[in-house]
Amino acid sequence: MSYSVIAPWARVQQAWQENVLLQWDQQGTLVKVESNYQPEPNSSIPRLSGPVIAGMPNLHSHAFQSAMSGLTEYRGQTQDSFWSWRDLMYRFASKLEPQHIEAIATWLYIQMLKSGYTSVCEFHYTHHQTSGQAYSPISLLAQAVMQAASHSGIGITMLPVLYQYSGFGAQPPQAAQGRFLNEPEQLLRILLELQKQHPISAQRAYGVAPHSLRAVSPESLKQMVALMDQHFPNSPIHIHIAEQTAEVEACVALHQQRPVEWLLNHMEVNERWCLVHATHLTEAEVQRAAASRSVAGLCLTTEANLGDGIFPAKDYLAAQGRIGVGSDSHIAVDWRAELRLLEYGQRLLHRQRNVLCQADQLQVADFLFDASVAGGAQATGRQVNGLAVGQQADFLVLNADDPILAEHSPDTWLSALVFSERAGSQPIRDVYVAGQMVITDGHHAQEDQAWQNYRQTLRHLLQHS
Numbered sequence: 001m002s003y004s005v006i007a008p009w010a011r012v013q014q015a016w017q018e019n020v021l022l023q024w025d026q027q028g029t030l031v032k033v034e035s036n037y038q039p040e041p042n043s044s045i046p047r048l049s050g051p052v053i054a055g056m057p058n059l060h061s062h063a064f065q066s067a068m069s070g071l072t073e074y075r076g077q078t079q080d081s082f083w084s085w086r087d088l089m090y091r092f093a094s095k096l097e098p099q100h101i102e103a104i105a106t107w108l109y110i111q112m113l114k115s116g117y118t119s120v121c122e123f124h125y126t127h128h129q130t131s132g133q134a135y136s137p138i139s140l141l142a143q144a145v146m147q148a149a150s151h152s153g154i155g156i157t158m159l160p161v162l163y164q165y166s167g168f169g170a171q172p173p174q175a176a177q178g179r180f181l182n183e184p185e186q187l188l189r190i191l192l193e194l195q196k197q198h199p200i201s202a203q204r205a206y207g208v209a210p211h212s213l214r215a216v217s218p219e220s221l222k223q224m225v226a227l228m229d230q231h232f233p234n235s236p237i238h239i240h241i242a243e244q245t246a247e248v249e250a251c252v253a254l255h256q257q258r259p260v261e262w263l264l265n266h267m268e269v270n271e272r273w274c275l276v277h278a279t280h281l282t283e284a285e286v287q288r289a290a291a292s293r294s295v296a297g298l299c300l301t302t303e304a305n306l307g308d309g310i311f312p313a314k315d316y317l318a319a320q321g322r323i324g325v326g327s328d329s330h331i332a333v334d335w336r337a338e339l340r341l342l343e344y345g346q347r348l349l350h351r352q353r354n355v356l357c358q359a360d361q362l363q364v365a366d367f368l369f370d371a372s373v374a375g376g377a378q379a380t381g382r383q384v385n386g387l388a389v390g391q392q393a394d395f396l397v398l399n400a401d402d403p404i405l406a407e408h409s410p411d412t413w414l415s416a417l418v419f420s421e422r423a424g425s426q427p428i429r430d431v432y433v434a435g436q437m438v439i440t441d442g443h444h445a446q447e448d449q450a451w452q453n454y455r456q457t458l459r460h461l462l463q464h465s
Contacts, residue, residue, distance in 0.1 A: 126141055297379060
């Protein structure tokens with residue numbers, strides 16, 4: 001059995017095409033994408049209400065941090081930084097129970113869908129009880145996140161995090177990090193339990209996230225990759241890298257190499273890898289990272305919020321580097337805001353306009369959208385790379401009557417979508433994931449109940465802060 005719709009316009013193969021037939025099978029995989037389609041007289045194929053674009057993969061999420069928004073926006077030290085923010089995050093994470101994590105993630109994933117994210121890579125590192133002892137089963141908290149993905153309907157790549165140390169040189173972990181700690185064999189056990197309860201499917205994939213070079217030893221990193229090669233071959237590997245200058249300095253002090261330099265010298269970095277943030281790169285690292293075919297995982301709103309720095313996007317993209325975007329700590333859950341800030345950061349840095357484009361693609365929003373869908377899909381390890389046969393039927397139906405898009409032509413739809421903000425605007429009307437409509441006219445079927453569960457959870461957490 002197959003399912004079909006006709007889009008009046010759709011972005012296919014990096015171009016807008018008219019009267020596009022989208023047809024998918026029972027698994028939600030596209031089996032036909034045909035432009036200029038002329039249906040038979042009296043055809044029953046539904047016609048969508050507006051232009052269609054691919055769903056955006058969100059390649060970096062810490063779901064529980066979405067409940068922290070607004071709690072860290074004050075100066076608590078002489079000089080606030082990522083590191084002071086991290087201490088506050090640890091205190092918040094210490095209060096979370098399984099039901100809290102599921103409620104937070106469910107509400108977050110519904111918000112992602114409403115904003116046009118149809119896939120998420122969950123960089124999940126809260127594993128154990130507040131005492132640091134393992135739950136039974138050990139995968140209990142990760143199971144809560146997987147349930148949230150199922151309830152919301154979003155596609156997920158679960159990335160349990162390997163975390164061992166508090167700093168370079170195998171510094172002993174802090175007491176507040178006890179919930180995060182695992183050895184490679186324990187993390188594999190979590191993955192195998194998850195796979196048994198939530199089997200791999202078109203909507204579900206697994207990978208691993210060595211947290212960072214400061215939190216994992218070189219030996220454990222290599223062991224973890226070897227275990228994944230054995231049990232989850234070709235699965236994604238995501239790692240925080242070069243986010244902070246202090247991290248770079250500490251890596252140089254121990255290894256006499258910068259983090260990205262060390263990783264490229266010691267690991268087989270290829271298409272499986274997502275280098276999250278990679279903010280601080282030398283010119284040589286830019287060239288080598290781009291050539292590795294890995295994806296730079298950019299989380300612009302979080303990076304700005306934490307004062308990380310500005311990724312060298314102009315040079316990296318000129319070197320044919322691959323990118324994707326994520327919402328990370330979720331102070332913003334909107335891929336449009338990530339792309340906007342990516343370009344605006346470069347405008348401020350270079351004091352130019354329309355920086356991130358190419359000679360054959362002069363529309364900045366079009367170029368960044370296409371690049372982020374492709375790079376995000378690669379980072380998920382799932383078939384979600386746009387509207388093409390063999391990919392999932394993950395797509396967004398735009399509201400061409402919205403004040404942001406009204407009276408625009410296809411040439412400027414994405415530009416208006418990315419670079420315009422209006423109070424009350426709702427330019428994304430419907431959202432499909434694997435051919436299932438999960439957002440209808442801006443609303444999710446479980447949104448009201450999810451909101452009540454989330455609000456009750458938030459009330460409990462904030463009252464006990």
